[in-house]
Amino acid sequence: MDTITIKDLSVYAYHGLSPEEGVLGQNFFISAELSLDLHAAGMGDNITKTINYAAICHFINEYTRTHPVKLIEAAAEQLAEQILIEFAPLKKISLTIKKPSAPIGLPLQYVSVTITRSWHEAFVAFGSNLGDRKKYINTALDTLRQTEGIQLDSVSSFYSSTPYGGVEQDDFLNGAVLLHTLFTPLELLSLLQKIEQAAQRKHTVHWGPRTLDLDILFYDNEIIRTATLIVPHPDMINRDFVLKPMVELAPYKLHPLLQKSMQELYAALPPDQLHLYKEGKPL
Numbered sequence: 001m002d003t004i005t006i007k008d009l010s011v012y013a014y015h016g017l018s019p020e021e022g023v024l025g026q027n028f029f030i031s032a033e034l035s036l037d038l039h040a041a042g043m044g045d046n047i048t049k050t051i052n053y054a055a056i057c058h059f060i061n062e063y064t065r066t067h068p069v070k071l072i073e074a075a076a077e078q079l080a081e082q083i084l085i086e087f088a089p090l091k092k093i094s095l096t097i098k099k100p101s102a103p104i105g106l107p108l109q110y111v112s113v114t115i116t117r118s119w120h121e122a123f124v125a126f127g128s129n130l131g132d133r134k135k136y137i138n139t140a141l142d143t144l145r146q147t148e149g150i151q152l153d154s155v156s157s158f159y160s161s162t163p164y165g166g167v168e169q170d171d172f173l174n175g176a177v178l179l180h181t182l183f184t185p186l187e188l189l190s191l192l193q194k195i196e197q198a199a200q201r202k203h204t205v206h207w208g209p210r211t212l213d214l215d216i217l218f219y220d221n222e223i224i225r226t227a228t229l230i231v232p233h234p235d236m237i238n239r240d241f242v243l244k245p246m247v248e249l250a251p252y253k254l255h256p257l258l259q260k261s262m263q264e265l266y267a268a269l270p271p272d273q274l275h276l277y278k279e280g281k282p283l
């Protein structure tokens with residue numbers, strides 16, 4: 001990644017814990033290191049292929065002045081998120097906010113916070129086999145599209161599939177999406193669970209019928225094992241109704257633990273693990 005750097009932009013703002021700071025205001029110095037690919041802009045001498053640093057400086061100035069908070073941590077968090085949302089080609093930002101006039105009563109140059117935030121790539125599988133399956137899935141996709149901090153990049157076809165896992169139940173509609181997000185993995189899980197709940201999802205039978213199921217398949221190339229979240233999804237490699245949509249979205253993506261591509265994993269499924277069909281015939 002290449003970088004554009006803004007150093008110590010002086011902004012008069014009203015951040016602070018004490019009421020006086022909120023009334024009087026003070027100078028803050030804001031620095032940003034912006035990571036993006038600058039090759040095309042450099043080769044073409046073309047401003048549309050990069051971010052206008054003047055526009056970012058004015059955005060930082062305006063946003064910081066008009067969004068007072070108590071902590072410089074909060075100021076940095078909110079500003080970093082808004083910059084990533086507003087300036088789309090940006091992948092990552094490292095942001096420093098310095099507060100030289102912090103009311104400490106001791107001589108110092110400044111106090112500061114530095115945070116680094118970026119867009120993360122995630123793949124999410126969806127499934128439904130109760131009620132109006134298409135509607136549950138489309139409503140969920142619309143909610144994702146409307147969520148600040150999520151960019152829905154591509155949606156696979158919807159696949160019909162017979163049930164996997166031994167529970168007798170109706171057929172599923174399955175698929176997967178590629179999205180970019182500013183959410184952490186646990187924040188993403190919590191959002192997906194809220195969307196499931198909004199579809200009146202009930203947890204009754206294990207692997208049983210459901211209006212909506214949303215599973216995180218991948219989050220960047222992270223390997224996560226906590227009590228509530230396992231990524232990559234541990235059972236995805238056995239599921240054609242997950243691997244086939246993944247082949248459509250990212251055929252060459254490697255599973256970070258197995259180092260096998262989606263194409264390879266799908267091709268390696270045994271015939272008795274094939275559940276997808278179209279117009280009454282197996283896929």
Ligand SMILES: Nc1ncnc2c1ncn2[C@@H]1O[C@H](COP(=O)(O)OP(=O)(O)OP(=O)(O)O)[C@@H](O)[C@H]1O
Nearest residue numbers: 206207213214215216217228229230231232233235
């Ligand atoms: N990668 C993941 N994506 C979604 N949920 C996960 C993941 N890893 C662990 N979980 C946990 O699994 C729990 C059960 O989820 P859910 O009821 O959707 O499972 P399931 O759909 O029946 O099974 P499966 O996840 O094998 O399809 C959730 O509460 C969540 O905390």
Ligand SMILES: Nc1nc2c(c(=O)[nH]1)N=C(CO)CN2
Nearest residue numbers: 127161162163164165172207
């Ligand atoms: N075909 C199909 N079978 C399943 C599915 C699913 O999404 N599709 N989900 C399950 C539990 O998550 C259990 N079995």
